[in-house]
Amino acid sequence: MILTxxxxxxxxITYRTAALTPHATNxxxxxxxxxxxxxxxxxxxxxxxxxxxxxxxxxGGRTGDALRELLAAEGPGARAAHAAVSDAxxxDAxxxDAxxxDAxxxDAxVPIAGTxxxxxxxxxxxxxxxxxxxxxxxTVTPAEWAAFLTSYEGLAARADAVALCGSLPPGVHxxxxxxxxxxxxxxxxxxxxxxxxEPLRRGIAARPDxxxxxxxxxxxxxxxxxxxxxxxxxxxxxxxxxxxxLGAAGLLAVTPDGSWRAAPPMxxxxxxxxxxxxxxxxxxSGLVERLPWPxxxxxxxxxxxxxxxxxxxxxxxxxxxxxxxxxxxVTEQSSQPEQEPHATRQHR
Amino acid sequence: MILTxxxxxxxxITYRTAALTPHATNxxxxxxxxxxxxxxxxxxxxxxxxxxxxxxxxxGGRTGDALRELLAAEGPGARAAHAAVSDAxxxDAxxxDAxxxDAxxxDAxVPIAGTxxxxxxxxxxxxxxxxxxxxxxxTVTPAEWAAFLTSYEGLAARADAVALCGSLPPGVHxxxxxxxxxxxxxxxxxxxxxxxxEPLRRGIAARPDxxxxxxxxxxxxxxxxxxxxxxxxxxxxxxxxxxxxLGAAGLLAVTPDGSWRAAPPMxxxxxxxxxxxxxxxxxxSGLVERLPWPxxxxxxxxxxxxxxxxxxxxxxxxxxxxxxxxxxxVTEQSSQPEQEPHATRQHR
Numbered sequence: 001m002i003l004t005x006x007x008x009x010x011x012x013i014t015y016r017t018a019a020l021t022p023h024a025t026n027x028x029x030x031x032x033x034x035x036x037x038x039x040x041x042x043x044x045x046x047x048x049x050x051x052x053x054x055x056x057x058x059x060g061g062r063t064g065d066a067l068r069e070l071l072a073a074e075g076p077g078a079r080a081a082h083a084a085v086s087d088a089x090x091x092d093a094x095x096x097d098a099x100x101x102d103a104x105x106x107d108a109x110v111p112i113a114g115t116x117x118x119x120x121x122x123x124x125x126x127x128x129x130x131x132x133x134x135x136x137x138x139t140v141t142p143a144e145w146a147a148f149l150t151s152y153e154g155l156a157a158r159a160d161a162v163a164l165c166g167s168l169p170p171g172v173h174x175x176x177x178x179x180x181x182x183x184x185x186x187x188x189x190x191x192x193x194x195x196x197x198e199p200l201r202r203g204i205a206a207r208p209d210x211x212x213x214x215x216x217x218x219x220x221x222x223x224x225x226x227x228x229x230x231x232x233x234x235x236x237x238x239x240x241x242x243x244x245x246l247g248a249a250g251l252l253a254v255t256p257d258g259s260w261r262a263a264p265p266m267x268x269x270x271x272x273x274x275x276x277x278x279x280x281x282x283x284x285s286g287l288v289e290r291l292p293w294p295x296x297x298x299x300x301x302x303x304x305x306x307x308x309x310x311x312x313x314x315x316x317x318x319x320x321x322x323x324x325x326x327x328x329x330v331t332e333q334s335s336q337p338e339q340e341p342h343a344t345r346q347h348r
Numbered sequence: 349m350i351l352t353x354x355x356x357x358x359x360x361i362t363y364r365t366a367a368l369t370p371h372a373t374n375x376x377x378x379x380x381x382x383x384x385x386x387x388x389x390x391x392x393x394x395x396x397x398x399x400x401x402x403x404x405x406x407x408g409g410r411t412g413d414a415l416r417e418l419l420a421a422e423g424p425g426a427r428a429a430h431a432a433v434s435d436a437x438x439x440d441a442x443x444x445d446a447x448x449x450d451a452x453x454x455d456a457x458v459p460i461a462g463t464x465x466x467x468x469x470x471x472x473x474x475x476x477x478x479x480x481x482x483x484x485x486x487t488v489t490p491a492e493w494a495a496f497l498t499s500y501e502g503l504a505a506r507a508d509a510v511a512l513c514g515s516l517p518p519g520v521h522x523x524x525x526x527x528x529x530x531x532x533x534x535x536x537x538x539x540x541x542x543x544x545x546e547p548l549r550r551g552i553a554a555r556p557d558x559x560x561x562x563x564x565x566x567x568x569x570x571x572x573x574x575x576x577x578x579x580x581x582x583x584x585x586x587x588x589x590x591x592x593x594l595g596a597a598g599l600l601a602v603t604p605d606g607s608w609r610a611a612p613p614m615x616x617x618x619x620x621x622x623x624x625x626x627x628x629x630x631x632x633s634g635l636v637e638r639l640p641w642p643x644x645x646x647x648x649x650x651x652x653x654x655x656x657x658x659x660x661x662x663x664x665x666x667x668x669x670x671x672x673x674x675x676x677x678v679t680e681q682s683s684q685p686e687q688e689p690h691a692t693r694q695h696r
Contacts, residue, residue, distance in 0.1 A: 015481060022370055023477040031483050062410045120468065122481065129371040133363060133470065135379050 001106075002046055002284055003159035004039035005152070005180065006057035008137045008169040009109065010119045011067050012036030014313065019126040029125075034314075035071040036119060038165035038194060041274050041314050044074065045281035045303060047102045048316070051288065054155055056108040058148065058169065060138055061115025071107050108155055110148045114138020117169075121273070121313060130271065130313075140171040149183070156184050160288040162191040163280060164208075168199050177203035184208075190287055193239075194280050196220065204237045210287070211239045212280055218244050227252050228259075228333065243283060243297070245276055250301045250328075255293050259333035262297035264305040264324060274314030278303040298328040349454075350394055350632055351507035352387035353500070353528065354405035356485045356517040357457065358467045359415050360384030362661065367474040377473075382662075383419040384467060386513035386542060389622050389662050391453045392422065393629035393651060396664070399636065400451040402503055406496065406517065408486055409463025419455050456503055458496045462486020465517075469621070469661060478619065478661075488519040497531070504532050508636040510539040511628060512556075516547055525551035532556075538635055541587075542628050544568065552585045558635070559587045560628055566592050575600050576607075576681065591631060591645070593624055598649050598676075603641050607681035610645035612653040612672060622662030626651040646676040 016030040043053040059067055117135035124131070140148075156162050162184045164177050173179075177199045184191035190209040193200065196217040204211055204221075213221060213234065221237070224230040227244055231254045234242045241255035250263035279300040286296030306321035307314070364378040391401040407415055465483035472479070488496075504510050510532045512525050521527075525547045532539035538557040541548065544565040552559055552569075561569060561582065569585070572578040575592055579602045582590045589603035598611035627648040634644030654669035655662070 015483075017481070020370060020479075022368060022479050023472075023475075025480040025482060028481055028483045062414055066410055120481075124371075127371075131368075131370045132373040133365070133376055133468075134373060135363075135376045 001159055002043075002051055002053045002161050002163065002288060003155050004043045004046070004053055004055050004163045004165060006037035006039030006055060006165055007140075007148075007172055007176065008117065008167045009035070009037035009040060009057050009059055009064075009067060010117050010134075010137075011063040011070075012314075013118055013120045015120060015122045016125055017122060020122050020124045020131055026122075033066065033070060035067045035074070036314075038277050038280075039163060040071070041277035042163055042165055042281045042284070043105045044314070045278050045307075045316060046285060047105050048318070049281065049285045050103050051285050052103040052106075054106045054108050054159070056110065056148070056152060056155055058112045058114075058138070058140055058144065059109040059116050060112040063118055064109075064111070064116035067116055068107055068109065071105065074105065075102075108151065110144065110151055112138060112140055112144045114140065130273070137167075137169040138171075140169050142171075145172060145176075149179075152180065153183055153187070156189055157187045159184075159189050161284050162189050163194065163284055164191065164203070165194045165277070165280065167195065174198050175202045178206035181206035181208045192280065192284060192287075194276070201237075204234065204239050207238045207240070209240045210243060210283065211241075212243045212245060212276070212283065214245045214276060215247065228254075231259075243279075243300070245279055245304070247272075251279065251297050251304075252333075253293060253297055254333075257293050260294055260297055260330050261333060262294070262301045262328055262330045264301055265327035265329065268305045268308045270308040270310070271313050272308050275304040275307045277314070278307040278316050294330040294332075298325060298330055301328045349507055350391075350399055350401045350509050350511065350636060351503050352391045352394075352401055352403050352511045352513060354385035354387030354403060354513055355488075355496075355520055355524065356465065356515045357383070357385035357388060357405050357407055357412075357415060358465050358482075358485075359411040359418075360662075361466055361468045363468060363470045364473055365470060368470050368472045368479055374470075381414065381418060383415045383422070384662075386625050386628075387511060388419070389625035390511055390513055390629045390632070392662070393626050393655075393664060394633060395450045395453050396666070397629065397633045398451050399633050400454075402454045402456050402507070404456045404458065404496070404500060404503055406460045406462075406486070406488055406492065407457040407464050408460040411466055412457075412459070412464035415464055416455055416457065419453065422453065423450075456499065458492065458499055460486060460488055460492045462488065462517075478621070485515075485517040486519075488517050490519075493520060493524075497527075500528065501531055501535070504537055505535045507532075507537050509632050510537050511542065511632055512539065512551070513542045513625070513628065515543065522546050523550045526554035529554035529556045540628065540632060540635075542624070549585075552582065552587050555586045555588070557588045558591060558631065559589075560591045560593060560624070560631065562593045562624060563595065576602075579607075591627075591648070593627055593652070595620075599627065599645050599652075600681075601641060601645055602681075605641050608642055608645055608678050609681060610642070610649045610676055610678045612649055613675035613677065616653045616656045618656040618658070619661050620656050623652045623655045625662070626655040626664055642678040642680075645678055646673060649676045 015028040046053045117137040120133040122131040192210040193203045193208045218230045222230040222233040231244045243253045282300030282303040302324040306316040309320045310317040363376040394401045465485040468481040470479040540558040541551045541556045566578045570578040570581040579592045591601045630648030630651040650672040654664040657668045658665040
C-alpha cells in the first residue's frame with residue numbers, strides 16, 4: 001500500500017463555457033466535480049497502475065462530504081463505466097506496463113470542523129484556455145493536527161511508501177512536512193515530498209528520500225535557474241534524491257545511483273493540469289517496484305506526457321502512455337557536480 | 349404574507365480576488381455564500397421592510413442543503429449581528445419608512461432529486477468589476493412539478509400577494525408561469541411576474557396584475573426600444589399594469605390608474621446586482637399596503653438605488669434608502685398612447 005497525504009484537499013469543479021468574458025455574466029454549459037488535491041490525484045494514477053493506495057489529509061463541511069462521496073464512487077466499477085462511454089476502447093488498449101483493472105483507493109481522510117475548499121477551472125471552449133480560481137482552504141486547529149498525526153503514524157507504519165503532496169492549509173505549522181518526513185523515516189518508510197516554498201525548505205532538511213520540485217520551486221529554493229546546478233544544490237540540502245520537473249523538457253534526476261535526464265520523444269500539447277502528480281505516481285510506483293532509476297524516470301515522463309494529452313484534466317491517456325513509455329529518452333549525466341555533462345548515453 | 353416563487357434557486361457564491369487574470373491561476377482571498385435566486389432576494393428585502401414572506405420553488409442536493417441552512421440563519425438575530433460589525437450603525441439609522449426589526453422569511457421550498465445550481469460572482473478588487481458564472485440548474489421532473497403545484501396552490505390561497513421571479517430550470521414547461529398566474533388569479537390573489545423571453549410572453553397572456561421587465565426584456569417582448577410605446581404595448585398583451593425598469597433612469601409605469609415615470613434624484617454608482625429584485629419588493633410591499641402608485645414607484649426606485657449603493661451585492665443601504673425616498677421624482681405621463689408627454693408634474 002502507498003500512502004498519499006493531501007493536507008489541503010479540494011473539491012475540483014470544472015465549468016465549460018462557450019467563452020469566458022471577464023466583467024460579464026457567463027452561462028456555464030457543463031459542470032463536473034471530482035475529488036482533488038495533489039495527493040488524491042497521485043492516488044488516482046497509482047490505482048490505474050495497479051497500486052493499492054490510501055489517501056489521508058483533512059476533509060470537512062459539505063464540500064468535504066461531496067469529495068468523499070465522489071472518491072468512493074471512483075472505484076474500479078465506476079472507472080469501467082466511464083471508459084465504456086469514452087471514444088477510446090480503454091480496456092482493449094495495448095497497455096503492457098499497467099494492469100487493466102484499477103487497484104482500490106482507500107479513504108483515510110481526517111474530519112475537521114472547517115469546510116474543504118473548492119477549486120474552479122473555467123474552460124473556455126473557444127480558445128481551450130483554462131482560468132483557475134482556488135479557494136484558500138479551511139483553518140486546521142491544533143487538536144485536528146494532533147488527531148491527524150496519530151492517524152498518520154498508524155498508516156505510515158503499514159505503507160510501502162509515503163507521498164506528502166501540495167500546499168499547507170491555514171493553521172498547519174510551516175514545519176509540518178518536516179515533522180511528517182521524520183515520522184515516516186522513524187517508521188523505516190521511504191518518503192517523497194512534493195511541495196514548495198518554506199514547507200519544502202524545511203521538509204528537505206528532515207532528509208526525505210525524494211523531492212520533486214518544478215523549475216520555479218527549485219529556483220525559489222536554491223536561487224539558481226541552472227537546472228543541474230540547482231538540482232544538485234537541492235540534494236545537498238538533505239534529500240536522498242531530487243527529481244526536478246522541467247515541463248516539456250521532462251525530468252532531471254540527481255540520485256545516489258547517478259544522474260539522468262529523461263525527456264518525452266516529442267513535445268505534447270494539451271492540458272498540463274495534473275502532469276506533475278502523474279510524474280509523482282510514476283516515481284512512487286517505480287520505487288515500490290524497485291525499478292532501476294532510468295525505468296522509474298521513463299515511467300514518470302510517459303505518464304506525465306499522457307496526462308497532458310488526455311482531454312479531462314488530471315486523467316492520463318492509457319494508450320498514449322503505452323505508446324510513449326518505450327520512446328522516452330533517458331540520458332545519464334556526468335557524475336561531476338558543477339560540470340556540464342560531456343558523455344551522455346541513450347538508456348532505452 | 350407575501351409569497352415569492354423562485355423556481356431556479358441558487359447558492360450565490362462571491363469570490364474576492366486581488367485581480368482576476370483570465371487563463372491563469374487566481375487565488376481567492378475571501379469566499380462568501382448566501383441563498384440566491386430572484387424571489388429569495390425579493391423576500392429578503394420584504395423582510396427588511398417588515399413584511400412577512402414565504403419563499404417557495406425547488407431546492408436539492410448539497411448546495412440546496414447549504415441554501416436552506418443559510419436561509420434559516422438569515423433571521424432578524426443574524427441580521428442584527430451582521431449590522432453590529434458593519435461600519436454604519438444600521439439600527440440607529442433614521443429609517444422612517446421601514447421597521448427596524450426584520451419580519452420572518454419562511455422556507456417552503458420543495459425538495460427535488462437534482463442539485464441546486466451555484467452562481468459565482470468573482471469580484472476583482474483592483475477594478476471593482478464582477479465576472480459572473482451561472483450554472484444551468486437541475487432538471488425538474490414532471491412528478492416534482494406536480495408536487496410543487498399542490499404546495500403552491502395552498503400557499504397562494506393564504507398570500508396577500510404572489511411574486512413569480514426569474515428563469516425556469518430545465519424540465520419545467522415554458523408555460524409554467526402562465527399556469528401559476530392563472531392559479532393565483534383563481535385564488536383571487538394579486539400576482540406579479542418578473543421573468544423574460546417566452547415564459548414572460550406566455551405569462552403576460554395569462555393576465556397577471558403586474559410585470560416588471562427591464563429595457564432588454566421589454567424590447568425582446570414588443571420589438572420596440574421606445575420605452576413608453578413598448579410599456580403600453582406590453583400592457584395590451586394582458587398585464588393589468590407594467591412597470592419597466594430603465595436602469596439608472598428609474599421606472600416607467602403604465603397602470604389602470606395612470607402612467608408615471610419615477611427617477612432617482614441623482615445617478616448612483618455601485619453594484620447593480622439585486623437592484624431589480626429590490627424594485628420588485630418595493631412594488632409588492634406598496635401593493636399590499638394599498639399605497640397610491642406614485643408612492644409605490646418612489647419606494648421601488650429608492651430601494652433600487654439604495655441596493656446599488658450597498659457594498660454587498662443584493663443588500664440595500666437603509667440609510668441611503670431613507671435619504672433617497674423623499675427625493676425620488678415621480679412625474680405623471682400623458683394618458684394618450686403613442687404620444688409624448690406634454691404636461692408632467694412633480695409628485696412628491
